[in-house]
Amino acid sequence: MPLATLVHRASLPSPQISAAQVSVLLRANYGLSGDLRPLGSQQDLNYRVDTGHGRFVLKICHGDYAVRELEAQHAALRHLADHGAVKVPRVIAANNGQDLLTLDVEGQGVHVRLLEYIDGQPLTQFRHLEPGLVKGLGRLCAQIDQALATFEHAGLERTLQWDARHAHTLIEHLLPVIQDDAQRSLIADIAQQAERRLQPLKASLPVQAIHMDITDDNVVWQRDAQRQWQLQGVIDFGDLVRTWRITDLSVTCAALLHHADGDPFFILPAIQAYHAVNPLQREELLALWPLIVSRAAVLVLSGEQQVAIDPGNQYSRDNLAHEWEIFRVAHSVPLDLMEAAILSAVGHNLAPIASEGFAPLLPTLVGREFALIDLGVLSPHFEAGNWEQPGIDQRLLSEAAAVHGLAASRYGQYRLSRTRPDSAVEPDTYPLHVELNVPQGSSLESPFAGVVHLGADGLLQLDGASLSLRLWGVTSPLHAGAALVKGQVLGEVSGPLRVQLCRGAGLNPPLFCTPSRAAAWQALCPSPAALLGLACDAEPEIDPEALLARRDASFARSQKHYYVDPPRIERGWRNHLIDMQGRSYLDMLNNVAVLGHGHPRMAAVAARQWSLLNTNSRFHYAAIAEFSERLLALAPSNMDRVFLVNSGTEANDLAIRLAWAYSGGRDMLSVLEAYHGWSVAADAVSTSIADNPQALSSRPDWVHPVTAPNTYRGEFRGPDSAPDYVRSVEHNLAKIAESRRQLAGFICEPVYGNAGGIALPPGYLKRVYELVRERGGVCIADEVQVGYGRMGEFFWGFEEQGVVPDIITMAKGMGNGQPLGAVITRREIAEALEAEGYFFSSAGGSPVSCRIGMAVLDVMEEEDLWENARVVGGHFKARLEALIERYPLVGAVHGSGFYLGVELIRNRATLEPATEETTALCNRLRELGIFMQPTGDYLNILKIKPPMVTTRQSVDFFVDMLEKVLDEGL
Known part of the structure; x- marks a missing residue:
């Protein structure tokens, strides 16, 4: 592919034609007149045209574009319309019967087309997309790819800057547009990593016609009567091309990243939805994240260039923030991690590790019995919030070792001590290592051959051919770069020992990860049980869907549960409820637990009285x-x-x-x-x-x-x-x-x-x-x-x-x-x-x-809880009332103390209840770590009645998250 052609196409400003000229053009060629509204585009000029005969889109592009490319787009629209996969715009013929006009407007050669307008709205400006929309975009991408798999046209063979096959070349050319040296170097490095991953996969990637722009900008939605989003159609076929099939999904996923609130795992439901409709080959799955990273680099470079050559293009200028956010999220995690996440999301696994050949890491302790300490959510060692004490896990291990001689934690057991009350951030509760308390001076030997590296915080790392062993709490005479054979002495235990196994030397995995990332990190950091000779893996979790199915099969259906897919709650403390993965949810609706959850006085009083007597009130006893x-x-x-x-x-x-x-x-x-x-x-x-x-x-x-x-x-x-x-x-x-x-x-x-x-x-x-x-x-x-x-x-x-x-x-x-x-x-x-x-x-x-x-x-x-309800509840109501002026959706705040209601409305004159918005808000709050439910005859009121131990900190967290969701839009 000639670089000059690619550079030329990537460097075109949008046509410079005034609205008055567009009106003349429209009357002369289509016999239409009406109101014009500019529509954004990076390199084209688009207008929405409202006429007495309907609403249309007028598209004007450079005359440099080959006619056959535009004809291919029209043919694809007809193909998809015949296929019935999704609604697409019809092309409106001009007065001369032609679908495509090539005109000269004051010396500018342009191509002009008129298309049907599809009513609805794109999702670009929404800061957060609900999971159903993420899945919907992935499913839609799969359906269009299926429909286009049989589409052929000469105009598909084109040189296009967005084609992932040219990304590496384009990135190298555009890098100088970035003035900041650090930014430029980062983009170059990230793009080079992605290219290295892609190179061995390219020849195996299936090729076909794809839309290549199924994004939040080009998919049109509309809310139905229940305020649920319904797909209306797909627009803008300007990037239609024949290239790698997986490119289409990579473009969709990249666009989702600016809605991801910094979490790249946000895209996984889209990938799962695509794969369920249009199964992907393993090579495509492996290529997907590198393609997304490359796309992110192309977006920021093209965006910066377009603003430089066309400073008046507000569409390009507005998109830059989104494009930089996409790039930030795309390079926020290792390529290995996202590869593992994508594979595990669709049921593919990394190759198993051949662990039979390991030599024992602690040879002098082989055959000795370890006390495996329960540090999980239901551990009997935890009571009355003692898991909040710093170093509690290590203290429990030390105490157990003092009694039993040897003690160890369990790999993959969600840790209660790492829960985070009043936090929207998912806690990193999943351990990717094992902690051991063994006698000081115990010898450690290399379980496989490798090279020693020394890291920060006392890390000793042994890098083998395919695995790395990471150790903390070791004193070693070895120097960095020392080559060891299997069974050679690594050092001796000098403190609490942490052991982590990892695929490859290039990763720097955390000791703990979040539950949503556990499957991916577990694939990269498998259990070190085999090299320890210790059955230290956590018990497998009960499948939450299976457990819910058991409930539904035996528990009367009229006894409802909160949420469609409720978290499993088995522990509580004060005004928080804790799920089996160690996440704390702020309990804002549990007026039964007035003193909060897990109160030690309640446990002691109940246990004492149960040990004495419990019977009915017809007997005589003092308590009644x-x-x-x-x-x-x-x-x-x-x-x-x-x-x-x-x-x-x-x-x-x-x-x-x-x-x-x-x-x-x-x-x-x-x-x-x-x-x-x-x-x-x-x-x-x-x-x-x-x-x-x-x-x-x-x-x-x-x-x-x-x-x-x-x-x-x-x-x-x-x-x-x-x-x-x-x-x-x-x-x-x-x-x-x-x-x-x-x-x-x-x-x-x-x-x-x-x-x-x-x-x-x-x-x-x-x-x-x-x-x-x-x-x-x-x-x-x-x-x-x-x-x-x-x-x-x-x-x-x-x-x-x-x-x-x-x-x-x-x-x-x-x-x-x-x-x-x-x-x-x-x-x-x-x-x-x-x-x-x-x-x-x-x-x-x-x-x-x-x-x-x-x-x-x-x-x-x-505990002065009545006064707490008055003081903290008063602060609570004042903060909620402040929302009324800022958010039209908030109609009123009712109640006092810790019995409050926030009424949500769509219209302040009619007080139309915002029922569906209230449900959506409650679901979003749950994602942010808050339990909230609607009440009232219209289910449009937030039912706020938390335990009376609720603190000012919890109140502020609740209102802050409520503001966040309202800012995101409902």
Whole structure:
């Protein structure tokens, strides 16, 4: 290929034609006129044309381009349209019937074409792409390659700067455009590494016609009614060429890197999706990452050159930041690592290591028994957060060695000590080495022949023909460059010994890697078990998909789990939950664990009481009296009776029965959009359609829902709306009176918990309670979610309204996860139930439950959690409210303390709920290490009700990540 041709094509500015000239051209040749909107291009001139006859794209390119190349593009469009793989633009004929016009515009020779416009939007400006879109681009690339595999045309044989076959030549030519010496040297070095990898593969790479620009710029998408992205079509066939098939996927993957937030593994779902549709040969898989690296180098060099020769091209100037980010991510990891990652992602493996010929590394310890120390997520050595202590793993190994003589860690066992609370960064918990605690002075011998190298931090490295042995904690008389035979002395142990095996001498692997990179690094740094003569590999993980399938096969489907592909959570500490790979997730929705997870007091109290007695509340023991007295001390002074039950559902069900017994009636008023539980009675008064889509059509006739006093999006809005909402109560009371039925009572959360913690309008409960009591009914305050100090300013939610209910129900945080609920009321109401028989709850009020309940109250007081909810919760709400001015999607912040709701809307005038955006936001927060779920009838409110031990640091991390996701776009 002539260099001059390639250089010429890479050095063309875009045609210099004004919008007025374009309008004249359009009228004269197509009989069209309309509004023109420039569309970006590096070397062409493109306009969107809006006319009375439709919307089109006018494409103007240099006359230097061969006509047959453009004809090949038109033929490919027809071929793909016939194939039906994806929608592509139609070519619109000019007045003379031609698809392609060659014109002279004031001395400039240009080619002109008019194409159908495909409505939708590209994804270039989105900082983050959801996994479904990444897979979608990979799948689309495969489908187009399949369709073009049979396409032939003379215009495919062309010299094109983007053709990966010419990348090395082009890079060498364009390097001088980089003025910075360090940058220029880096690009040259990275490109040369890629070329060395590609060279032996080139002859084996399949060749065919490819689009070569299936990127976030040239694939058009549109959201459907559910706000899900739907593919609309593929545009811009200007890079169509016959070349290596794998180039197409390399271009797609390179474009994805500027959305990757610095993580090149982000592209793996696209590769998997491509391979599933259009299987790749092993040579193509090996070539893919070097091609991506070369593409990244070409992008920055071409971009810098284009800006230099065409400084007015804003499209090229804007793209430079993306192109430099692509290059930064592309050279951020070793080529070996990405090769292994790509192979493992599609089920290919590196060749196994022949380990049978190893000599023992520690010959004097052969046959000795090691204590293998469990340092994993479920290790019994870890409790009460002690894994956060610096050096805990090494201390456990040392203590074990002091008892057993020899101790070792397990290769590939995710380490709990390396978890990172309040971090969006995946922690490096996977060990690629084994740590041993053996007697000082133990001899180490070379397990294979090699050359010694000495590195930083006391590293002694033995490089063999295909393997490297990396050791720390060794004293050696050897000098760098010493050549050893198998079995020759390396040195002796002088401290804690770390042993790592690695393929090749050029890598500098970490001692730990992240779970997402574990498969790739494990392929490059296999277990050193064979040379240690020690079965020290971690137990294989339970396949998470298989475990989820077992759950779905045995656990009733109506008992849902969070997220489509939920992480497996088996441990918690304070306000974080930890998965089996050692990642900590900020728990922002677990109002059951009021004291946080793993509290040592809870463990000690439960264990102590279990060792003594646990039985039902019909036996006589001190704890039930002590706990009941503690609860009454927290309640209004006129309340003197306690029922202990298992849950909030049971508490609300019992409260309804008490209302029936005391009033002699059955009819209950409940509030729309509320949730009170799943028993027959509690479900009957629940009207949340988010929890039960048939809620409004399946109420029994004794339930009378009243209008939800939602001051934000309800029928009446603002703080003065109480009288308007009370009219709904009066209307329903009148209906009950007309039917000559006795009112039993009114049940309501004093703060609208299920709707995100919305405060009721001032005076609402005071007037409603008066009306209900006038008609012989009782007033039930459902404090299951909002009470017990969670609101910060008030211990009980009803205190905000300045009222005292007749019955209080509670649960959730009472037992910090232990099944425990309560009903508090007056004696006369409690005793009214006796006429219907006695009441008991087998586990409610058990000795264990009572002791745990009292311990919860003790810890809340000792750790000042109510005050923490007030202070930190106040800071939390202030930070969330600050988002309203910055992000149109954030409509309101409800609640107080640690019961908050962020309501997301699409329109501030209509308050259209942003339901799908809320789901997407919650899913993205999970990727960033935060558990969050939607609530409300429209599922458009973030349900923020974390453990009451939540810190200011955690709050700031949550809001920072919320800002990050909102900045990325939803």
